[in-house]
Amino acid sequence: MNLRETAMVQHSWYEASVQREPDDPPMQGSIEADVCVIGAGYSGLSAALELRQRGFSVVVLEAERVGWGASGRNGGQVLVGFAKDEPVVRQLGAADARRAWDISVDGVHLLHQRVAQYDIPCDLVKGYLHVATSTRKADDLDDWAASLQKDFGYHAIRAIPRAEVPGWISSPRYVGAAHDALSGHVHPLKYCLGLARAARAAGVQIHAHSRVKRIERGANPVVHTDQGQVRCRFVVAAGNAWLGDLLPKVTARIMPVRSFIVATEPLPESLVAHLIRHRCAVCDTNFMIDYFRFSADNRMLFGGRISNGKADPQALIPQMQHRLGEVFEPLARARIEYAWGGFVDVSMNRAPDFGRVDENFYYLQGFSGHGVALTGIAGQMVADAIAGQASRFDLFSRLKHFPYPGGAAMHGTWLRLGVWYHQLREMV
Template sequence: MAGRLHPRSWYADTALPQPDHPELDGEIRCDVCVVGGGYTGLSTALNLAERGYDVVVLEAEKIGWGASGRNGGQIVTAYNPPMGTMAGWVGKDDARLLWELGEESKTILRDRVARHRIDCDLRWGYVMAALKQRQMTGLREMESEWRNDYGYGEARPLDRAEIRSMVASDAYVGGLFDGGSGQLHPLNYAIGLGSAAAEAGARIFEGSRVLRIETGASPAAHTAAGVVRARYMVLAGNAYLGRLAPELAAKIMPVATYMIATEPLGEKRAAELIPCGHAVADVNFVLNYYRRSPDHRLLFGGGVSYSALDRPDLKRLLRKTMLRYFPQLADTRIDHCWGGNVAITMNRTPHFGRLGDNVFFAHGYSGHGVALTGLAGKLIAEAVGGTAERFDVFARLPHASFPGGAARTPLLVLAMAWFRLRDLL
């Protein structure tokens, strides 16, 4: 069925032309059935198709419809927890492998954009901004750990004057510049991945929501109009996985995040806001992030909902937050406001694993999915091909269930309220 649309956003309004893929109708067979047409599913499909596998992708809506087409577009080094914390969980050797895989994820993204000529405005350079001295101390410690323990030389601390020269806000006491992180147009990247996967031979079906799955020796995915039977299955629904795999549902929590886009500010005024042109994020637990768009707007993200409900009056609330950093934008109009769900885990690291021997999953990127999803697709393809050592490095990360069962959403709301309070102290 033609005419499926993405939710309204600045990304959707500036997206590249995107083909419509058919709905699944009837029963088909393949080597690998991928459930979910976002970054993880498309990267998996591309990698497997390039290896010669017959791959089918089932997407409930449209390619890139979920977090892959609505996120902040920021490419971030490493993981949410400090590397020292991760070494305490898995040991120094696995921590080093995880670091190296995180760096590989950025190389995969860079090479894929170049090789497939994906027009997604990929740019490198990133500023982590400290609002308080304790945050600046943490950034200095992180940079030292990256440099001394992992040989990373792309980052350097910024004092108050240096960050003020890069970002026209008086809010920050300092920061960290990372030349190895960056930004892109997330929906155009998803569209490019979809085209690359299709060109490699993957069969993509849109408007084909998976209603139930069968695992075991012969996995199957059932939609309202058909079924796909495969040798292997990949669950790549992330925050939109729902109850397809109840044993996974408690390990991830869908979290709604929101963004706004100002009216066009003009090239000069936009450049004055962020003279360096890099993506910027603070280091609060509930963080704010922003960047300039190619058409000279400010794209600003900062609203979060840990309940199942959207916050009321989102545009006004996000604009108020934006003005705390950029009061000079008080006279500007907000043209776009949008949101969507991402998935977090209890320990804020991605959750990779298997259900049995032939059903793989990867989700819960906790804000680091723009790069790590590309790595996930590569590692899943390796594992399907019989080489699972690198996939298993992630699978060994410990993951607890969110507490509370049916009450986990209100419990998480209370916990996040505590973290918001801590950000203010």
């Protein structure tokens, strides 16, 4: 782990609030397995768990330790759907877009099922609020909620009448809202560690501190680390923003974008109940989003402020506290006790990017901020595909993706242009 990434994770409330088991041992020597999975986050662990249930032997290689990347640092929002619905509908057509949407809903149900089946204590709460900061955006939000009901048959969401919005969220910033009764939030690291325990119990071999250096492709791939190798029949690349140069043509289609979260001191229960009804997770509909929720111990977890530069979470605390105070004036002076960040793997069209580089080499990436639930069902789909039932996986692999022009050197430029463009649109 380099110094910049140490700064991104070392002041995480998620890490401070869990008791980790000792790290899995590094990969050493030569191992044979049916499947080698790269990455011990949600998608990799989900694929490994599902593959074991289908009778495959599985080895998971993790460069750091379980849940070190986005799976252990994200906002914890458990969401149906995708970061952007339009490219899914446009490319797949109405009927197959409805199938894809239903699969995303299945992803939320799968998370709920796993929490119960494997007894994962991850502070699961149902209820999600989409909120709008202007009348125009509130109208758009109402239309979107109506279209989900009409076009996708998703009736867990409803637009909240404008006069009732203050009863759901006590902030003058928001003039419109929609409530999703199925989506919600979890403690993301607790959930990831629970998946890892379930995978180990099922017979999955997990090796931490085992960064993959190269992959020999072919009928029988060989995956190499510094200290060993895995000989296998199938490979699943589930490293998202951390695959580096292993699959350059694939990873060129995502931009790693940094997002930041702060956690306040524990707050009075009466204030928590007053600010957000039913402890829902909340996200606004702006391009530069604010997303937030209360933790089980009554901390406000407040996220936003995207970057792909060298920003230090500690240096951003004043900005984040100012934004928090703009949303909830009573929290303007709440003490910030933790600040951390991580990468979101954003595809150009913000649709998920699942596919194959060979018939026996699969990848999962491009969750674009909707990964807590979608990663789980993606892992199940890739396991089905390896087992010979590829219809759901192939549905998503039809989505076309293109590399960001100019490669990684231009990521900062594209991000700034995107921010400026959407800020101008939001001023209109």
